Every structure is written in C-alpha cells, then in structure tokens.
Amino acid sequence: MSGLQDAVDGVLARYAMAIDDDRLEDWLELFAEDCCYRIAARDNVEAGLPVSVVYADGRAMLADRVAALRRANVFEAQRYRHVVGRALVEAGPPAAARAGYHVARIMREGDLMLFSAGEYRAVFDEALRISEMTVVYDNARIDTLLALPL
Amino acid sequence: MQEQPQLPAWPGPGLTRVPYEVYRDPALYEAEQERLFRGPAWHFLCMEAELPEPASWRTTHVGETPVIVSRDGQGALHAFENRCAHRGALICLGEGGRGRRIQCVYHAWNYDLEGNLRGVAFEGGIDGAGGMPAGFDKARHGPRKLRVAAWCGLVFGTFSPDVPGLEDWLGPEIRARLARVLSKPVRLLGRHRQMLPNNWKLYVENVKDTYHASLLHSFFTTFRLNRLSQEGGVEVAGSGGHHVSWSRMLTDRASDDYEKGGLRSHKEDFALADPRLIRGRDEFGDGVSLQMVTVFPTFVSQQQQNALAIRHVVPKGVDRTELLWTCYGFEDDDPELAELRLLQANLVGPAGFISMEDGAVGGFVRRGVAGAAGLAGVVEMGGAGTESQRGRATETSVRGFWKAWRAVMGL
Numbered sequence: 001m002s003g004l005q006d007a008v009d010g011v012l013a014r015y016a017m018a019i020d021d022d023r024l025e026d027w028l029e030l031f032a033e034d035c036c037y038r039i040a041a042r043d044n045v046e047a048g049l050p051v052s053v054v055y056a057d058g059r060a061m062l063a064d065r066v067a068a069l070r071r072a073n074v075f076e077a078q079r080y081r082h083v084v085g086r087a088l089v090e091a092g093p094p095a096a097a098r099a100g101y102h103v104a105r106i107m108r109e110g111d112l113m114l115f116s117a118g119e120y121r122a123v124f125d126e127a128l129r130i131s132e133m134t135v136v137y138d139n140a141r142i143d144t145l146l147a148l149p150l
Numbered sequence: 151m152q153e154q155p156q157l158p159a160w161p162g163p164g165l166t167r168v169p170y171e172v173y174r175d176p177a178l179y180e181a182e183q184e185r186l187f188r189g190p191a192w193h194f195l196c197m198e199a200e201l202p203e204p205a206s207w208r209t210t211h212v213g214e215t216p217v218i219v220s221r222d223g224q225g226a227l228h229a230f231e232n233r234c235a236h237r238g239a240l241i242c243l244g245e246g247g248r249g250r251r252i253q254c255v256y257h258a259w260n261y262d263l264e265g266n267l268r269g270v271a272f273e274g275g276i277d278g279a280g281g282m283p284a285g286f287d288k289a290r291h292g293p294r295k296l297r298v299a300a301w302c303g304l305v306f307g308t309f310s311p312d313v314p315g316l317e318d319w320l321g322p323e324i325r326a327r328l329a330r331v332l333s334k335p336v337r338l339l340g341r342h343r344q345m346l347p348n349n350w351k352l353y354v355e356n357v358k359d360t361y362h363a364s365l366l367h368s369f370f371t372t373f374r375l376n377r378l379s380q381e382g383g384v385e386v387a388g389s390g391g392h393h394v395s396w397s398r399m400l401t402d403r404a405s406d407d408y409e410k411g412g413l414r415s416h417k418e419d420f421a422l423a424d425p426r427l428i429r430g431r432d433e434f435g436d437g438v439s440l441q442m443v444t445v446f447p448t449f450v451s452q453q454q455q456n457a458l459a460i461r462h463v464v465p466k467g468v469d470r471t472e473l474l475w476t477c478y479g480f481e482d483d484d485p486e487l488a489e490l491r492l493l494q495a496n497l498v499g500p501a502g503f504i505s506m507e508d509g510a511v512g513g514f515v516r517r518g519v520a521g522a523a524g525l526a527g528v529v530e531m532g533g534a535g536t537e538s539q540r541g542r543a544t545e546t547s548v549r550g551f552w553k554a555w556r557a558v559m560g561l
Contacts, residue, residue, distance in 0.1 A: 039501070044340035051340030051477045053501045055492055060424035065496075071420075072372035074507045141343045141472065145509035146501040 007128055008087045008097045012120060015130070016082035016101070019149060024066045027149070031059045032129040039135040039150055042118065053146055065149070075147040077108035080115070087120075094131075095124040101135075103150055105143075115143060116150055155181045160561070164534030165549040167526040170519040173349040178559075179468040186447060186558050187213025187465075190313040192299070192306040192320075194449040194462050195219040195229055197476060199303060199336040201246075207263060208246035211464045212307065217296065218242055219305060220263040223250065227300060229307040230265025231293035241293070267292045301325060302332035304449075304460070320445060321387050327394045327443050330434060331453050335481040339491060342475035344500040348512030350448065350465040351555070353473060356508050357442060357450050357461070358547040360384055360395045361531050366511065369503040373422050382440070385538040386547050391446025391554030393547035399430075399439040427493040430455030444547075446554050454504070456487065457494035469516055473509075475499055 011030060018027035031037065039054040056062040085100040098119050105115035118137035125131045135150045155177040161167040172178060187193065193212040196219055201208050207220035209232055216232035218241065234241050234254040241254045241261060251268060253260040258271040267288045275281025296307035299316035302325075306316050317325060346353055356362070360382075364371065382397030422428070430439055433456060443451040450461035462474040477499075479491045498505045519525070529552075532544025536553050539546050 041340070041342065047340075049338060049340035050492055051342075051495050052492065053342055053495075053499050055496055057426070057493065058424060061427070064422050064424055067423075068369055068372070068503050072369045073503065074366060074368070075510060141345045142500040143345050144347055144513065145344075145506040147506060 004092050004095055005087065005089050008089050008092075008095050008122075008124065009099075011124065011128055011130065012084050012087055012097075012099055012122070015120075016084050020080050020082055022079065024069065024149070028059060028063055028066060030130055031062060031133070032125050032127075032131045033059050035059055035062070035129075035131050035133070037062050037130075037133045037149075039137065039146070041140060042136050042138050043140055045134070045136050053142070054149065069147060073147060075145060078148070079106050080104065080148055080150075081106065084120070087122075092124070094126055095122075095128070097122050097124075101150070113143065115139075118150070155561075160556070161526050165536065165552050166528065166530040166534050168529060168552060169524075169526045170522045173352055173516065173519065174468065174523075176468050179349075179465070181559065182465075183213050183215070185560065186555070187215060188309045189558060190308070190310040191447060191558060192308045192313065192316050192445070193447075194445070194460070195296075195298070195305045195307045197303055197336060197338075197460060197478070198227075198300060198305055199338055199478065200476065201227075201305070203248060205250055205263065206246065206248040207242065207252060209242050209244070210462075212296070212309070213465055216240060217307065218252065218265070218293075219298070219307065220252075220265075222263040227298045227305055228264045229296040229298045229305075230261075231295075233293050234259055235267050235291040235293060236270075261292070265293050265295050302328045303336055304328065304332065304451075306445075306449075321389075321392065323385060323394065324387060324392045324443060324445060327441065328451060330436075331441065331451060331458060336478045337481050337483065339477040339479055339495070341477070342473075342499045344473040344475070344509055345466075346471040346473055346509055346512050347469065348471060348516040349469055350463050350471040351551075352512035352515050353463055353471055353508070354444065354448060354450075355548050355551060356511060357444055358393050358395075358551055359545060360542040360547070361545055362511075363542065366507050367504045369497075373420060382542055383538065383540045384542070384544055384547050386536050386550040387446075389446065389554050389557070390536045390550030390552070392444055393550060394441065394443050395542070395547065396438050396441045397542070398437045427490075427496055428455070429490075430494070431487060431490060433487065444551075446551070452498060454498050455494050456490050457498050458491070459498065471512070 015030055037056040038052040040052040081104045083102045087097040087099040089097045098121050100119050103116045106112045116137050116139050121134040123132040195210045196208050201221055204221050204225045205223050207218050210217050218232045219229040232241050236259045239256040241252050251260045260269040262268050273282050296309055298307045380397045385394045439455050441453040448463035452459045458478050460476045464472040466472050497503050529545040529548045532539050532546045536550040
C-alpha cells in the first residue's frame with residue numbers, strides 16, 4: 001500500500017509542479033488518452049448539478065485548452081504556487097484518491113492572493129496516468145478569471 | 151441628507167462620451183443604489199426553476215440590498231428585503247430554505263412568506279416582566295416589500311410603486327427574444343460565481359459592446375473558425391436600456407461545414423484537436439447561434455450556441471462586482487444535447503474560451519483611469535445615436551445604456 005501511496009503522491013506532485021513551472025505540455029502527459037478532467041464548484045458538485053467551469057472529455061480537449069491558453073486567450077501574466085496535501089488513497093490498484101490543495105496566484109506586478117482551495121478527486125489507470133480528475137474548489141467565487149488549470 | 155452627487159458636465163456630442171467618474175465616484179454609487187436599484191426599474195431576482203416548490207425561499211440582491219424571494223403555500227411569488235424589522239440583521243443566512251415561517255437568528259422574530267412580521271419572541275415578556283409595549287403593532291413593522299412579476303420563468307422585482315408593469319418595462323422585442331430561448335421547462339445545470347475588480351457598469355457595457363467581441367476574444371480567429379460568414383445585428387429598446395445582439399453562423403446547418411470553414415486548416419497545429427465543443431445544434435430552428443439580451447440595468451440572457459445562461463450583475467462596492475451565472479438546459483434535452491451543453495459551457499463562464507477576458511477588462515479600465523478625473527471615454531462607433539443597427543462594429547447599445555442610466559439618475 002505504501003508503494004501506491006508514494007506513487008499517487010508522486011503523480012500529484014508532478015501535476016502541481018508542472019503547472020507552477022508553466023510546463024502545461026508536461027502536465028498533459030500525466031493524463032490518459034481517454035481521461036475526463038473537470039474543475040467544478042463544490043456547491044454544484046454537492047447539489048448534483050453537472051456544470052463545470054472547465055470540462056475536457058479526453059486528452060485532446062485538454063490539449064486544446066492548453067493550446068488556447070498559449071495562443072488565443074488574453075490574460076495578465078500570472079503564475080500559481082500549489083501546495084498539495086498527502087493523498088488519501090481510497091482504492092487501488094487502480095488507485096482512486098483525494099488530496100487537498102491550496103493555490104496561490106501571483107500576478108506579474110507582484111500581488112499574491114490565495115486564489116483557490118479545494119480537493120483533487122483523482123482516479124488513475126494501471127500505468128498511474130490520470131484517467132479522471134475532478135478539481136472541486138471550495139471558494140465559491142472565482143476572482144477575475146480562471147485561466148491556468150488548478 | 152444624502153449629498154447630491156457632483157458630475158462634471160457630460161461632454162458631447164450626443165451620448166458619445168462617458169466621464170470616467172461614473173465608474174469611480176462613491177457618491178454616484180450611493181445615488182445609484184437609491185435612484186436605480188431602489189428606484190423605478192425592474193431587477194432580476196431569480197429563475198422560477200430555482201424556486202420550484204411552494205413554501206420555500208431564496209436569497210438574492212437588488213443592487214446591494216439583500217432580498218428574499220419566496221413562494222407562499224399556494225405557489226405565489228413574493229419578495230421583500232432580507233432585513234429584520236427589529237435590529238436590521240439578515241433574516242435568512244445562506245441560499246434559502248423551506249417552511250411556513252422565516253426566523254431571524256438574532257432574536258427569533260419571524261415572518262411569513264409574504265414578508266409580514268408574525269412573531270416577536272417574548273412579546274408578552276417573561277413572568278410578566280419586560281416584553282413589548284401593548285401598543286406595538288406588528289403590522290406596522292416589517293421589511294420593505296417589492297412588487298414581483300415573472301416573464302418566461304424569469305422573476306423580477308421592484309421597490310417602486312410607480313414603474314410600469316414588467317411586460318411594459320421589457321417591451322415586445324425583448325419579450326420575444328427572451329421567449330425564444332425560454333419557452334420550455336428549464337433544467338438547472340449549475341452556477342458560477344465570479345468577482346470582478348471593477349464597477350458594475352463596466353461589465354454591463356462589455357456585454358452590450360459588440361465591437362470588442364472579435365477583437366478581444368481571439369479563440370475563434372486563432373483556431374481559424376472565423377471564415378464562417380456571419381450575419382447579425384444589434385437592436386436597442388426605445389429607452390436605450392435593453393438590447394439584443396445576435397449573429398447567425400451561416401454554416402450552422404451542416405456540421406461538417408465547420409471543418410470546411412477552418413478546422414482543416416493548412417496549418418494543422420492551429421486546428422482544434424477535438425472540435426466537438428464548437429459543433430452546435432440549431433435547437434431553436436432559426437440558425438441564430440449567438441443571442442445576448444440585456445435588461446436594464448443588470449440582467450443578461452446568454453445563448454452562445456447551446457450554452458444557455460442567465461448572468462446577474464451584482465454591485466458589491468464602487469469597484470467590486472459579483473457576476474452570478476446560472477447555466478440551464480431544458481427538461482426535454484436528449485442525452486446528446488445535455489452533454490453538448492456541458493461541453494459548450496467551456497466557451498463561457500469564468501474560464502470560458504471566449505469570455506474569460508471579460509472578467510479582466512473592467513479592471514484594466516479601472517486601473518487605466520486612476521488618474522483621469524475630468525476626462526471621458528469615447529463611444530462613437532456607429533454614430534452618436536441609439537438606434538438598432540446591422541453588423542457588429544457599433545457601440546449603439548452602449549450609448550443606449552447611458553441614455554437609460556442618465557434618465558433614471560436624473561443626470
């Protein structure tokens with residue numbers, strides 16, 4: 001079990017560091033081809049309401065999200081700093097896990113805010129690629145806009 | 151006594167200049183709360199689908215004023231201030247509730263679902279000591295009530311006894327445009343809440359501003375989806391305050407035209423890897439793929455292909471605004487359409503491919519005008535008037551907003 005624990009924590013650490021390093025292309029590589037990725041407000045998840053602020057049905061859609069951020073969408077330079085808690089591995093293998101996160105957002109001019117807190121609800125395939133990731137954010141309000149993935 | 155807000159002379163010609171003070175002046179902001187939000191205008195409260203059951207209520211806001219909108223035991227709609235008549239605390243904390251009475255947590259005064267004060271805890275005192283004076287008349291104490299009316303499942307309220315009825319307020323064109331997208335039982339898909347770092351009017355102007363759409367939002371052009379020829383227009387209500395903007399993708403009728411139109415680009419790497427989310431369905435049968443309706447001052451109805459939402463703009467201070475998105479579909483959506491709505495929700499919302507920028511531009515203006523007292527913005531695309539126009543390179547509906555705002559503000 002501790003091997004799986006370490007492996008899951010390792011994937012989530014690479015997930016967070018790839019975003020914080022602005023290596024979104026490396027971040028994509030952590031997902032299975034037929035993955036499902038969502039960022040959803042806790043209020044909606046708990047009420048059984050299906051809408052997400054980001055929803056990718058498959059890695060191709062997730063790649064389109066990254067491509068749009070690189071080429072199309074306009075937003076002020078910013079970066080995130082994740083802190084991810086130790087995963088609670090609930091099943092596996094294949095593994096299913098939950099982990100809490102904090103994301104600070106740092107704007108180029110220097111302003112820092114605690115932008116989001118919530119949990120990762122992740123399912124992994126046999127090769128420990130992410131097959132399902134639902135980012136459930138607790139902060140009901142999103143400040144200004146959500147550009148980079150959480 | 152409220153201080154009369156000072157506004158520098160409104161420069162012309164016509165409605166083509168907007169003094170930057172209107173986004174920054176705290177006295178004007180306070181005057182708006184009184185003259186506009188508690189004045190002669192109808193304000194969005196909620197969708198009926200958000201309040202489906204008799205004997206239930208939800209909280210909302212009219213401007214900064216907290217409001218409870220309720221259905222009584224017979225299902226009739228009511229609305230009243232969410233302010234206890236005793237000491238002014240919120241009567242209802244949170245999103246809402248159900249029951250026959252709403253009780254303030256502070257001293258347990260309670261209200262029926264029409265907003266009438268029904269119970270005062272220990273009104274007769276305890277063991278004959280204390281209590282309210284014998285002459286205290288509960289009927290004379292209560293939160294202020296709003297007139298309530300609904301159109302196509304959209305509930306509006308007003309504090310004004312004088313403003314004409316909701317249907318007159320909307321007018322035939324806006325009523326028809328809302329009925330176009332809201333003619334069937336609604337299924338709620340969920341809500342987004344977004345905080346904007348700017349005055350509420352900057353967001354409302356942005357929605358009305360068709361000129362910026364293809365300039366600021368480059369998702370469609372970057373992915374070469376812009377060869378799709380479009381027709382469209384902007385219609386402005388006589389008051390100026392409401393508008394409809396719409397466009398029709400002429401290729402909506404056959405989905406493989408999207409590929410012909412741009413996805414099979416010569417530069418393969420600029421095509422979407424998975425184009426499912428931009429393949430809309432012509433669910434209203436008229437080919438109109440985008441319809442934005444605003445109802446003055448703070449209501450927006452959005453149809454972006456099959457992504458349907460109500461946006462409610464709620465001022466939270468002179469330079470803070472909450473944007474509440476209520477995403478919906480219909481009870482009779484087939485599974486494919488239900489999934490399509492969830493996919494197309496990616497286009498709009500706080501992280502929307504074609505709307506995320508709108509969350510930030512108001513803040514860019516707020517920061518840009520920080521030292522610009524006495525100066526004014528220019529809204530002159532498409533002339534100086536507020537008439538309906540073909541095409542999108544116009545600011546006619548932005549001028550219409552200022553026409554309505556100045557009329558109700560008396561400025």
